[in-house]
Amino acid sequence: MRHQQPNAPIPATGAVPVAAGAGAGAFAAAGGAPIAGRIMASSTTPMLPADWRDFLALTKPRVMTLVVFTGLCGMLAAPVPIHPVLGFTAILCIALGAGAAGALNQWYEADLDAKMRRTQGRPLPAGRMDRQSALHFGVGLAGFSLALMYFALNLAATLILAASILFYVFIYTIWLKRRTPQNIVIGGAAGAFPPLIGWAAATGQVALLPALLFALIFLWTPPHFWALALFVKTDYANAGVPMLPVVAGERTTRTQIGLYTLPMVAAAVAPWPLGLVGPVYGWSALLLNAVFLALAVRVALRQSTPGDGMKPEKQLFKFSILYLFLMFGALVVDRWMA
């Protein structure tokens, strides 16, 4: 797969002209009425500064929901209670860190996003923001989240949060995503950090249970994303992203979905026989994983036909999101009832 240059030219937006009618690419002080001091870095049409909603969109708020929830559950499952103000701050830092990683991801992948129908409406490919603003926002937000986490909580949580941001940006976005169909497998670790961070925020250290939760999300990520990739395959192909259905075909992807589900189920159920959780989580895990396994096996064994709507794949994808919410919810309920 040809490596695409990440800095493909995108029409510069968001730069404020120093004065109306000023030539692009240079300071101008005409008319005695400067508006702002930003340089127009290229000879493009001056655009409005980006709206605050576009900065919010950079953070991928819908993805952040799951991140925040799993982080909260990790914190609530910890054996050490945490003050509500500090707990709120920890979750806020996880959200801000995830948002920063999302912003930097969008900054780097503006060229890919422009080629995919699913992402064409994002601020950068849609031209509502310039790339420099996105970069500054992402870096600033990351630094702020880490500083606040260290100030309010502890070094362990701060280091794990930093690792998650760096992993998502450098390992997944910059290195793996355009190079290998295993990008989701390895890059999925970035989304598995939040329970660890939440636990570390409360206790100052990590333990076996949060490590198993990390493994659960890590192993959940491939079937989750490959189910999605099966029914948005064309989008990824157009953008040149080496997702598994594009590179290896549908049959291989279906098999891999089934295979990855097996260790995921094992990691999900393991805390119960290990004595780390009680029967509420145990029975919930058995039930939810049985359903997940059934849906995954159905996807793994079927062969799609043109125009069949990919309904089992969409069902698996939708259930996989619900599955994670319910698994972590069961964990919290189990802890409260213990």
Place this chain on the structure above:
Amino acid sequence: MSGGRGNRRGTLEAPPRQRGEPPSVEAVRARQLGRARVMAWLLGAFVLLVFAISIVKIAQGHAP
């Protein structure tokens, strides 16, 4: 603050703008004012949060 509208997915997006048209001074000022208001609220919330965190930490015996 510049207006936005919901899209089909129910999330707010900034209003579209015409490529090739330089923005008016009023439009730029309105956008800057909108961002300044949001930043003011965020800074105020941050100040309150830091105050609350400090109170909690002092109560927990982490006084400097």
